[in-house]
Amino acid sequence: MPPRHFYFAALLLSLSAFDLSAEITYSRDIAPILYQHCTACHHPNDIAPMSLMDYKSARPWAQAIRQAILLKKMPPWFADRSIGHFANDPTLSEAERQSIVAWVEQGAKEGEPKDLPPAPAYTEGWRIGKPDAIFDIGEDHLVKETAVDEYVYFTVPTHFTEGHWVQAVELRPGNREVVHHAHVSVVEPSAPKAAIHTTTANKSFADYLLRTSDGLRHMRPESPVVNDACGYTGPDIDRLRIAGEGALGSYLPGMPPDTYRSDTAKWIPAGAQLRFQIHYHREASNAKEFVTDRTRVGLIFAAAPPRYPLRRMDVDNDFFSIPAGVAEQAVTQCATFNADSLLLSITPHMHFRGKDARFEIQRPGQTTTETLLLVPQYDFNWQLKYLLQSPVFIPKGTRLIMTFHYDNSANNKFNPDPARTIRWGEPSEEEMMSGWIDYIEAPACGFTCGASN
Numbered sequence: 001m002p003p004r005h006f007y008f009a010a011l012l013l014s015l016s017a018f019d020l021s022a023e024i025t026y027s028r029d030i031a032p033i034l035y036q037h038c039t040a041c042h043h044p045n046d047i048a049p050m051s052l053m054d055y056k057s058a059r060p061w062a063q064a065i066r067q068a069i070l071l072k073k074m075p076p077w078f079a080d081r082s083i084g085h086f087a088n089d090p091t092l093s094e095a096e097r098q099s100i101v102a103w104v105e106q107g108a109k110e111g112e113p114k115d116l117p118p119a120p121a122y123t124e125g126w127r128i129g130k131p132d133a134i135f136d137i138g139e140d141h142l143v144k145e146t147a148v149d150e151y152v153y154f155t156v157p158t159h160f161t162e163g164h165w166v167q168a169v170e171l172r173p174g175n176r177e178v179v180h181h182a183h184v185s186v187v188e189p190s191a192p193k194a195a196i197h198t199t200t201a202n203k204s205f206a207d208y209l210l211r212t213s214d215g216l217r218h219m220r221p222e223s224p225v226v227n228d229a230c231g232y233t234g235p236d237i238d239r240l241r242i243a244g245e246g247a248l249g250s251y252l253p254g255m256p257p258d259t260y261r262s263d264t265a266k267w268i269p270a271g272a273q274l275r276f277q278i279h280y281h282r283e284a285s286n287a288k289e290f291v292t293d294r295t296r297v298g299l300i301f302a303a304a305p306p307r308y309p310l311r312r313m314d315v316d317n318d319f320f321s322i323p324a325g326v327a328e329q330a331v332t333q334c335a336t337f338n339a340d341s342l343l344l345s346i347t348p349h350m351h352f353r354g355k356d357a358r359f360e361i362q363r364p365g366q367t368t369t370e371t372l373l374l375v376p377q378y379d380f381n382w383q384l385k386y387l388l389q390s391p392v393f394i395p396k397g398t399r400l401i402m403t404f405h406y407d408n409s410a411n412n413k414f415n416p417d418p419a420r421t422i423r424w425g426e427p428s429e430e431e432m433m434s435g436w437i438d439y440i441e442a443p444a445c446g447f448t449c450g451a452s453n
């Protein structure tokens with residue numbers, strides 16, 4: 001028979017593991033959860049409005065934290081958890097959620113500072129480490145006083161005399177107050193201009209666009225309408241825009257910088273230029289202030305050529321039309337993979353009227369589809385990239401099917417104007433329908449092929 005103190009120890013163990021009426025303290029129980037799931041954004045000078053790095057800063061937010069945890073608003077995550085597994089899913093475990101809620105309900109006590117685990121260290125500077133090369137947009141850009149939204153393109157030379165494989169990319173906004181999101185892509189020295197956008201009617205994509213006085217591009221209202229591009233068989237418009245081989249990296253609300261798997265990298269050839277696309281967004285309330293930005297990108301080079309070049313496919317439908325007041329307008333777009341591939345990540349992109357997004361694949365010769373990602377309640381304020389936990393093998397000939405819905409009704413609280421028919425356009429008040437896909441061309445065994453040697 002075990003000695004008495006065995007039972008006592010077992011009782012203590014079960015109390016601390018399961019009994020939430022035991023006293024929960026910040027130092028011992030809560031700080032480790034916040035360090036793991038929250039402080040990456042909630043530390044000074046990052047995207048969240050307040051720091052949760054220590055008791056003094058977290059305590060005033062206790063009720064708000066409880067609320068955010070109960071409503072599952074934080075940490076931000078928008079994929080349907082019953083479909084697929086994602087490497088960057090920050091969701092708290094049920095036990096962690098219960099601890100936080102019980103901590104607040106018990107009065108959000110501090111406990112013993114000696115119980116605190118070491119706090120994570122966040123570098124003030126580059127998150128990817130010291131870059132091998134840094135490029136900025138070449139000027140202190142004066143963000144227009146009156147513009148609530150501004151898309152600006154900057155093209156700068158790399159002066160690379162030889163090509164480089166890039167392992168990590170970090171875009172750092174010069175001014176976080178006004179940079180909503182930004183992309184940087186590679187312009188190859190001899191890139192053919194807009195070759196992808198030619199149409200059978202010999203019109204280029206640009207012919208369908210209007211440029212307003214603020215420099216932003218919009219779909220012309222009289223352009224053909226194709227909401228169901230997957231089912232479209234008509235001859236005369238370029239319904240499928242697939243581009244993006246040059247995309248290098250993005251700064252997106254809520255997303256860490258791009259660090260590629262060690263066996264992949266992106267190629268920048270000698271003489272290439274870098275093209276920044278920056279979406280500036282100003283609150284109308286501070287529209288009178290004088291605001292400048294000088295966004296930079298830092299690159300880390302791969303030590304050796306990668307096993308698989310990382311590729312990106314941008315799948316867009318730019319010919320949709322979303323009638324005024326409609327609560328659920330479906331828009332589709334499809335693309336076919338023309339080589340055996342491994343799919344690594346998916347990023348849906350819409351604006352304020354975006355409602356939900358589904359990404360399915362249909363393998364060649366099959367009639368059924370498999371959903372890879374469903375975002376049931378899209379939120380423009382969070383542009384998340386969903387990193388597949390395990391790469392999905394896509395045999396050559398597989399069709400990617402994207403089905404997005406838009407809510408242009410007055411019930412959509414983000415809708416700036418339910419009385420207008422909406423088409424493609426760069427301002428947030430217009431819409432987009434894009435899926436950004438990271439993939440490599442590789443056989444089914446992919447990264448593990450020949451791993452034994």
Ligand code: HEC
Nearest residue numbers: 037038040041042047048049061064065068074075076254
């Ligand atoms: C990816 C970045 C990110 C992560 C991770 C994150 N937050 Fe946030 N949080 C934000 C941003 C940005 C805001 C302000 C915008 C908003 O409220 O949507 C915010 C707002 C909040 C608010 C205020 C909500 C309100 O009612 O105004 C609370 C409370 C909060 N976060 C708690 C947490 C907690 C607790 C965690 C971890 C369990 C967490 N956050 C993880 C970025 C993040």
